[in-house]
Amino acid sequence: MLRKTLPLWLCAAIALGLCVWVRSAGTFDRPEGAPPPPPTPEEIQAAARGTPYVEGQHGGTFRGAISSDIATLNYALSKDATTSDLLSLCYNSLLEHDPLTYEPVPLLAREVPTGPDDPDGLVWTFHLREGALWSDGAPLTAHDVAFTFEKILFNESIATTSREAYRLEVRDERTGETRQAFMKVEALDDLTVRFTCPRPWGFFLTIAPYQWILPRHVLERHVDEGSFNTAWTISSDPRSVVGCGPFRLDQVVPGERVVLVRNPHYHVTDEFGKRLPYLDRIVYEVTNSDIARKKFLDGELDASGVRGEHFAEYRRRELEGAIRIIRRGPSLTRRFLAFNMNLRTGPDGKPFLDPVKARWFRTREFRQAVSYAIDRDRIRTLIFNDFAYVQLSTISQAIDYYWCPDVRRYPHDMDRARGLLDGLGYTDRDGDGTREDPDGHPIRFVIASYAGDRNTEKLAALIQEDLAQVGIEVTFRPEEFNHLVRQLSQEWDWESILIGFTGGWEPHTDRGFWTLRGEYHMWNPRLEPDSPGIFDWERRIHDLFDEMGMKFTIEERRPLSHEWQRIAMEELPVIYTVTEERLTAISTRFGNVLPTLYQVWDDRYLFILGGAGD
Numbered sequence: 100m101l102r103k104t105l106p107l108w109l110c111a112a113i114a115l116g117l118c119v120w121v122r123s124a125g126t127f128d129r130p131e132g133a134p135p136p137p138p139t140p141e142e143i144q145a146a147a148r149g150t151p152y153v154e155g156q157h158g159g160t161f162r163g164a165i166s167s168d169i170a171t172l173n174y175a176l177s178k179d180a181t182t183s184d185l186l187s188l189c190y191n192s193l194l195e196h197d198p199l200t201y202e203p204v205p206l207l208a209r210e211v212p213t214g215p216d217d218p219d220g221l222v223w224t225f226h227l228r229e230g231a232l233w234s235d236g237a238p239l240t241a242h243d244v245a246f247t248f249e250k251i252l253f254n255e256s257i258a259t260t261s262r263e264a265y266r267l268e269v270r271d272e273r274t275g276e277t278r279q280a281f282m283k284v285e286a287l288d289d290l291t292v293r294f295t296c297p298r299p300w301g302f303f304l305t306i307a308p309y310q311w312i313l314p315r316h317v318l319e320r321h322v323d324e325g326s327f328n329t330a331w332t333i334s335s336d337p338r339s340v341v342g343c344g345p346f347r348l349d350q351v352v353p354g355e356r357v358v359l360v361r362n363p364h365y366h367v368t369d370e371f372g373k374r375l376p377y378l379d380r381i382v383y384e385v386t387n388s389d390i391a392r393k394k395f396l397d398g399e400l401d402a403s404g405v406r407g408e409h410f411a412e413y414r415r416r417e418l419e420g421a422i423r424i425i426r427r428g429p430s431l432t433r434r435f436l437a438f439n440m441n442l443r444t445g446p447d448g449k450p451f452l453d454p455v456k457a458r459w460f461r462t463r464e465f466r467q468a469v470s471y472a473i474d475r476d477r478i479r480t481l482i483f484n485d486f487a488y489v490q491l492s493t494i495s496q497a498i499d500y501y502w503c504p505d506v507r508r509y510p511h512d513m514d515r516a517r518g519l520l521d522g523l524g525y526t527d528r529d530g531d532g533t534r535e536d537p538d539g540h541p542i543r544f545v546i547a548s549y550a551g552d553r554n555t556e557k558l559a560a561l562i563q564e565d566l567a568q569v570g571i572e573v574t575f576r577p578e579e580f581n582h583l584v585r586q587l588s589q590e591w592d593w594e595s596i597l598i599g600f601t602g603g604w605e606p607h608t609d610r611g612f613w614t615l616r617g618e619y620h621m622w623n624p625r626l627e628p629d630s631p632g633i634f635d636w637e638r639r640i641h642d643l644f645d646e647m648g649m650k651f652t653i654e655e656r657r658p659l660s661h662e663w664q665r666i667a668m669e670e671l672p673v674i675y676t677v678t679e680e681r682l683t684a685i686s687t688r689f690g691n692v693l694p695t696l697y698q699v700w701d702d703r704y705l706f707i708l709g710g711a712g713d
Contacts, residue, residue: 137426137680140499140696147199147695154369155377155690155706162401164391165383166552167580168353172340173331174311175251175259178584180601185383188359188702189234189342190311193225193244198698201604203304206367207231207239207312207343212304220299220651225308227290232364233314234347241286246315248284248307250322257327260618263611264306268645269297282307301651302607314341345376345703357383367703377706387551395422401689405682406554407486413684420687425694427681429488429496432601435673436473436546436562438466439593440622442632451591455540460595461632466671468519470509472565477511478677482557486682490675493613493667494660497696498604500653503661506668516569527570534570543572547586548597550577558676559597587621596621604697606647606660613663614641622672636670 138146169182174190177183193208203211209226216222231239251257252265270277280297287293294307321330331340337348345365350358359381367375384391384400395403396416405413405424416422438460439452450457459465475489488496492506520526524537534542546562548555559575566573578586586593600619602608611617615626615637626633643663650656683699685692691704 137428140428140497143427143694143696144199147693150693152369152691152693152704154371154373155704156710157373157377157706158379158710159377159707160380160382161378161689161702161705162399163381163383164386164394164400164403165357166386166388166391168385169333169351169357170581171331171333172335172337172348172351173327175257175261175313176328178260178588179580185357185359186348187311188344188346188381189340189348189362190313190344192309192311193227194308196309196697198693198695198701201697203308207244208308215303221296223294223296223303223307224287225292225294227292228366229290231343231366233316233341233343234362234364235317235341236364237314237316237341238289239312239314239343240289241292242289243312243315244292245284245286246319247310247313248282250315250319251313251327252310253281254322254327256325257322260611261310263614263617264607266616267297267300267648298649299651300648301656302605302648305605306607312343314343317341346381349380354385356385369704375703377704378702381702388553395684398686401686403684405684407484407680407682408482410484410486410682417684422684423687423692425681425683425685425692425699427683427694427696427699429678430601430681431495431497431603432599433490433493433495433678434558434597434599434676435490436469436595436597436676437622437673438595439591440632440672441591441624443591443630445591452594455536455538456544456594459536459542459544462523463670464519464523465525466674467509468516468523468569469566469571470671470674471512471516471519472569472571473509473562473674473676474511474565475677478558478561481561482554483677483679486680487677488680490678491668492664492675493609494602494606494664495678501606501657501660503664506664508668509674513568520569520571525570532567532570533572541572542570543574544594545574545576546595546597547576547578547583547593549580549583555597562597562676588618588624591624606644606656606663610644613667614644634670636666637672640666 165181165185167181169185170179171177171182172186174183174186177186191207193206194203194211195206196202197204205211207227209228212223212225216224227239227241227244233239252259252262265281266279267281268277269280282297283295285293294303296303318327318330321327333351333353337351340348342362345362345367346359347362349360350356361376361379365375369375391400392403392409394400396412398421413422413424417424440457440461441451442457444450479485479487479489491508492503494501496502520534525534525542527534528539529535536542546559548559556575556577563573563575583596587596600612612619614620615633620626623632623637626637640663643659647656647659650659685700688708690706690708692700694700
């Protein structure tokens, strides 16, 4: 299901560790209880480089599992990873990433622009392929591209999470004032689309061409009537959803399954001239992770995320030849604990957050004390069987070309944590084991997170134990995922949250998390310049993201990225825990499983070895 790196997806801290074992089975030899060393990035890439795609056969079904229902059939409105990942199979973008090099290659576009059209770096032109069709047979044109950006993404009345990636700060050199603006996107003819940026935008070629394109001929009416936010809901006929990707929706049965079928109008062919995809169907069962694991190991499902504590089970099946395990190093999902620091009030005049707790949470030394108290090595071992990495910065260790080696670090240090709390005047005055602040309020709060995931519950329990040792009382409250999203995005009444966040390979994919108006700037949400309670460091990080957006090369962006990481790890708006190793298992009945650093497999090229058959 991982055809390309997607934009940021908010996901509960159950983020699957996706992985494949790229060495031969004979090299696996480890002492009991210790995981084998992961393959190096060089080994992963070398294995993929030496194994080209082979010609596949049409037919057959891929069977997977998802842990929750999809929330909408409207891709533009998706807010969770499950919905976004499944619906992404129904759409294409102008460009895609080469799975081995991550360089841009054409998809709906005929070629990759070599650069902007003008010396100021503002104008980019794309020429579309002839003959691309929507899944209902209608022609796909440049007018669909312009519609997607101008009428949906840049439309403030539509609740899309992708908008912030395109919101640019533009400075008037004459007055010094800044304003926010989007690109102008216009169809010059049926096959030519022009993007005009309001200022030079270094991330243009890494962001805009990868936006899924939506059908104007179906959705424009809903935009014009103001009904787009209720178009293609979960109760709609899934066959009415029109896309341009390799698959289209066929069935959505809440609580049971999602079925996608081959799009007969898909325009991409393999190097042998066969139209892709090879598979006829993809079926995702809705079930919990324990049942999914058993079904996979019994051969009833074709792929599975692998958690460290279950590695031995999967390894036994791999030695039997039934499955293959894929390992790809640290994931792009970062698990963290965040505190609500929102000082604003609701329509009733009441604060969203208890002002007493807001005072604790907004104190940097309090957040640092919590970070020192958390034993991340214990989390790695007890929960993930050492198939995880201590998260040391704001980005995954996998992104080594932006990784900052000299950020402030928080090794497990109870004495340091206690000293910081003592320095704030948070002491246990009545001897009950819980500290009180100088006004006598007990230091206790609730950690909310996704319900039903054992690893999240274990993580919360370990944090609860660690904080109890320094005199902080924590209650864990599991929540239904959609309610958790509402709390973060609408209700703002949470205290702390244990969750995960998945980014891409460029800092700009984190913009919605770190900039003031970002959709996922959860600790202090949807800030305007005059909002109360903005920290100076928040403004600086916001400015750094704008500055990075003005730079066209990694070399120019790297020092700005390093400054962002240093500030964030000093101020700790979120407290990082661990990043899981990317571990995936897939049935050996499939061909063209060629993992790289950037993808596990491409659904378009998967086929059943030995011919079709379910």
